[in-house]
Amino acid sequence: MKVNIVVLVMLCFFGCAKKDKSPYVQQQDIQLEQPRVKASNTIIDSSVVITSELRMKGVEIFYTSDGSEPSKSSEAYKSALVVSEEGRYKFKAFHPDWKPSTVSELRVYQKGITPLSIDWKTKAHSTYPGLGDSTLVNHQKAELNFRDQQWVGFDTIVKANVHFAKDTYIKSITVGYLVDTKSWIFPPEVVSVIINKTDTVQAKTPKPENKEVLALDDVRILIEKNVESLSVMISNTKELPEWHAGKGLKAWLFMDEWIFN
Incomplete structure (x- = not known):
């Protein structure tokens, strides 16, 4: 009788341990894709338009323009950026249930002087x-x-x-x-x-x-x-x-x- 009780307790313990491994915990181990980044041109004459997206519910994208690593305290990407100054733009995606993405980078340059x-x-x-x-x-x-x-x-x-x-x-x-x-x-x-x-x-x-x-x-x-x-x-x-x-x-x-x- 005592042996049966011990077995039941062990089965209950391991069964509960497996249940603790929820889908949420597994999702936290999976990394988001990089956000897609495009520019109308990477050489600025007057201005260029930069867009970024990652089509997934609950995703937020943050960016920097000075080459630093984006974080949740960086500028939030809400709509297309109209850029008239050169910079090194980095974008990173965040979601409450997933690991943040790696960084997508785009450099834009000021149009230069044409040599003779x-x-x-x-x-x-x-x-x-x-x-x-x-x-x-x-x-x-x-x-x-x-x-x-x-x-x-x-x-x-x-x-x-x-x-x-x-x-x-x-x-x-x-x-x-x-x-x-x-x-x-x-x-x-x-x-x-x-x-x-x-x-x-x-x-x-x-x-x-x-x-x-x-x-x-x-x-x-x-x-x-x-x-x-x-x-x-x-x-x-x-x-x-x-x-x-x-x-x-x-x-x-x-x-x-x-x-x-």
């Missing part, structure tokens, strides 16, 4: 010529797919002389590039700019540490001078890292736009 001409010392690879010599200054950004015709691909150091009207003030140059490690496309190692054949400024970019990175990125170099010419030299990654299938070999460099502001 570019004298290319290095030609793009014949397989990835973009839309010709003016692709990198046509005020168009590319999509993530490296086959987008707004990408120009190089497998060597890039050199070009950029010419402007006399005494054109240039605050900065922004070089947009693609990171697609599975396709052997890596960030530039160094970007060097010689201003008016005298002063040199340069910048390095961070190396990807993950084996599968797919991202749009850029590097900005301050000029802050009146210029007539800029000599630009951009070095591709000369040796792929140890973790990569092509370790020791040089990487591809893909760029979509040089923006002179």
Whole structure:
């Protein structure tokens, strides 16, 4: 009789324990999808429109425009954003019964000055010529797919002389590039700019540490001078890292736009 009572108590205990694992607890372990983010254009002439959505009842989307991580104390997304200033927009979805989403990111850039001409010392690879010599200054950004015709691909150091009207003030140059490690496309190692054949400024970019990175990125170099010419030299990654299938070999460099502001 005592054995039967012990068995009943144990069955009741484990039965109650299973019931405690409610659907709510299970939902808390599941992460929301990223919110979808679109822009009418990522180069701002006068203004662009940014929209975000995640069609699920009870979802709230919050965003930031300075590159910081969104939280519930950030600005709530209620309707389309009309943007006239460049920024790094991040969106994140929240729901009371689910884990918050990962961040969706979108960068928008101020339309820059169009150079008088570019004298290319290095030609793009014949397989990835973009839309010709003016692709990198046509005020168009590319999509993530490296086959987008707004990408120009190089497998060597890039050199070009950029010419402007006399005494054109240039605050900065922004070089947009693609990171697609599975396709052997890596960030530039160094970007060097010689201003008016005298002063040199340069910048390095961070190396990807993950084996599968797919991202749009850029590097900005301050000029802050009146210029007539800029000599630009951009070095591709000369040796792929140890973790990569092509370790020791040089990487591809893909760029979509040089923006002179």
